[in-house]
Structure formats: C-alpha cells, structure tokens
Amino acid sequence: MRASARFGKREEKILKKRNFPDLSPKIFSKISRSIRDFKMIEPGSRITLGLSGGKDSALLLAALAVLRGKSHVNFHLDACLVDITGGDTETGPMKDLCESLGVEFEVVPYPVLEILSTRDERSPCSFCANMRGGILFNHAKKKGATAVAMGHNLDDAVETALLNLFYAGSFRCFAPISWRSRTDLWLVRPLVYLPESSIAEEIRRLGVKTISPMCPFSRESKRTRIKKLVETLEKEIPDIRSQVLHALRGARIDDTWNMRSISLQGADRKC
Numbered sequence: 492m493r494a495s496a497r498f499g500k501r502e503e504k505i506l507k508k509r510n511f512p513d514l515s516p517k518i519f520s521k522i523s524r525s526i527r528d529f530k531m532i533e534p535g536s537r538i539t540l541g542l543s544g545g546k547d548s549a550l551l552l553a554a555l556a557v558l559r560g561k562s563h564v565n566f567h568l569d570a571c572l573v574d575i576t577g578g579d580t581e582t583g584p585m586k587d588l589c590e591s592l593g594v595e596f597e598v599v600p601y602p603v604l605e606i607l608s609t610r611d612e613r614s615p616c617s618f619c620a621n622m623r624g625g626i627l628f629n630h631a632k633k634k635g636a637t638a639v640a641m642g643h644n645l646d647d648a649v650e651t652a653l654l655n656l657f658y659a660g661s662f663r664c665f666a667p668i669s670w671r672s673r674t675d676l677w678l679v680r681p682l683v684y685l686p687e688s689s690i691a692e693e694i695r696r697l698g699v700k701t702i703s704p705m706c707p708f709s710r711e712s713k714r715t716r717i718k719k720l721v722e723t724l725e726k727e728i729p730d731i732r733s734q735v736l737h738a739l740r741g742a743r744i745d746d747t748w749n750m751r752s753i754s755l756q757g758a759d760r761k762c
C-alpha cells in the first residue's frame with residue numbers, strides 16, 4: 492500500500508511535466524507499476540510496439556511515449572502496424588497519433604485475411620495472431636529492438652486463464668513478460684493490470700481516434716462466451732478480474748494436486 496502510494500505521487504509528478512497526452516494518473520500509475528513489477532524496461536531498451544489500430548495498443552503507445560519523454564529511464568520507442576488486409580487499411584489515425592507523440596511509425600502490409608480465406612482453419616484467430624506475431628517480431632528484430640510491446644489487457648489475461656481452465660483443463664495464462672528464443676526478443680505486456688473498460692473510457696476521454704476492425708471473422712466463439720460469462724459473474728463478484736489476477740500471481744504448487752508436490756509433502760509421514 493505504501494509503495495503504491497509513493498509510486499502514485501511519482502507518476503503524478505511525471506505527468507505534471509507532460510505536454511501530451513493528458514493521461515489520467517491512475518491509468519499511468521497502473522501501467523508504470525506493471526513495467527516496474529516485471530522489469531519490462533531497462534535503460535537502453537529498444538521497444539517496438541505492435542499497433543493493431545485499436546484502443547489497447549493506442550493507449551499503450553501514448554503511455555510509453557509519456558514515460559519515454561519524462562522518465563529518468565532512457566529507452567527507444569517505435570511502432571509497427573501489421574496490416575492484415577495486405578495494404579487496404581486506412582492507417583491514417585495511427586500515423587497521426589505516432590506523429591503527435593514523436594514516435595517512428597511503420598506499416599507492414601501482409602495479406603493474412605486473404606490467406607485465411609483460402610484455408611479451413613478451426614481457429615482463424617490463433618492462426619492470425621501467430622502470423623501477425625511472426626511478422627511483428629521479424630520487423631522488430633530488423634529494427635534492432637530488444638523487446639516487443641503488446642497491448643494485452645487484464646480482461647485478455649482473465650479470459651485466457653479461464654479459457655484454459657474450462658476448455659483445456661489447466662490454469663495458465665500468457666506472462667506479462669516472456670522471452671522469445673526464436674528472435675531473441677522480450678515480449679512485454681504493460682497493460683496487464685488495466686481492465687478493458689478503463690482503457691475504453693480513457694481513450695474516449697483523450698479523444699484518440701482508432702481504426703475500425705476490418706476483419707470478417709468474429710472473435711473466437713469460445714473467447715466470446717468466456718467474456719460474456721465474466722460479465723455475468725461480475726454482477727455478483729464485482730472484483731472477479733482482480734481475483735483471477737491474484738490467483739495467477741499467487742499460484743503455489745503446494746496448493747495444487749500436483750503429484751510430485753503431494754509425494755514430497757508425504758515424505759515425512761509415518762504411514
């Protein structure tokens with residue numbers, strides 16, 4: 492509690508020196524906290540941010556641009572949008588946002604949707620995410636990045652954990668920071684403490700223009716179902732997302748029915 496109060500003041504000080512954008516201290520504080528908790532950025536880090544055109548990555552871009560400009564930690568930031576239409580997306584709003592923040596912006600066109608239309612993928616979103624990720628990481632590598640930043644938020648983490656629990660029988664989720672050995676790059680997700688609703692509200696308040704999705708595929712039905720389930724449960728358990736986050740952070744092997752842990756615990760028993 493004491494630590495977060497101290498960090499809140501520090502973030503407010505940084506924001507007082509800002510010129511743009513007018514991020515709310517609460518939002519900025521949560522993003523800064525995840526960056527600190529998981530040591531996502533170090534002096535000299537070179538971050539390539541994956542812009543989708545949506546609200547999450549747009550907010551992340553704004554927050555990292557403020558942090559880069561005002562924090563004592565010196566790091567490089569650029570942004571890349573993988574255009575899954577192969578070049579038909581109107582990327583102007585992201586170009587303008589990057590320009591206003593002084594962030595280098597590049598579009599990499601790739602016909603992911605066309606490729607998807609020729610395949611009978613059971614899970615088009617997984618295929619699309621893998622392909623976009625590969626293109627983004629290769630681009631970042633060429634740019635000399637040390638890390639790729641993505642805009643996954645708290646809702647994404649909760650939905651992924653519950654999807655795995657209900658459909659794959661395991662309680663696991665993507666990590667806030669992970670090492671990608673294929674490209675020798677870190678993947679960081681500084682929005683993991685922020686619920687989607689706060690991000691949407693902040694983007695509205697800031698008046699940031701985003702790009703409407705041009706994808707004919709709806710989001711994976713299982714994920715949509717889990718999203719609706721969480722929204723229903725939220726009526727009875729208002730802090731359901733932070734509870735799942737707490738479980739993810741605090742999971743102890745001793746609390747599971749892991750056979751190795753049970754046999755080690757049982758080693759002291761007399762019978």
Ligand code: SF4
Pocket residue numbers: 575615616617619620706707708709710711
């Ligand atoms: S909804 Fe479309 S753009 Fe989004 S992950 Fe699925 S296929 Fe890709």
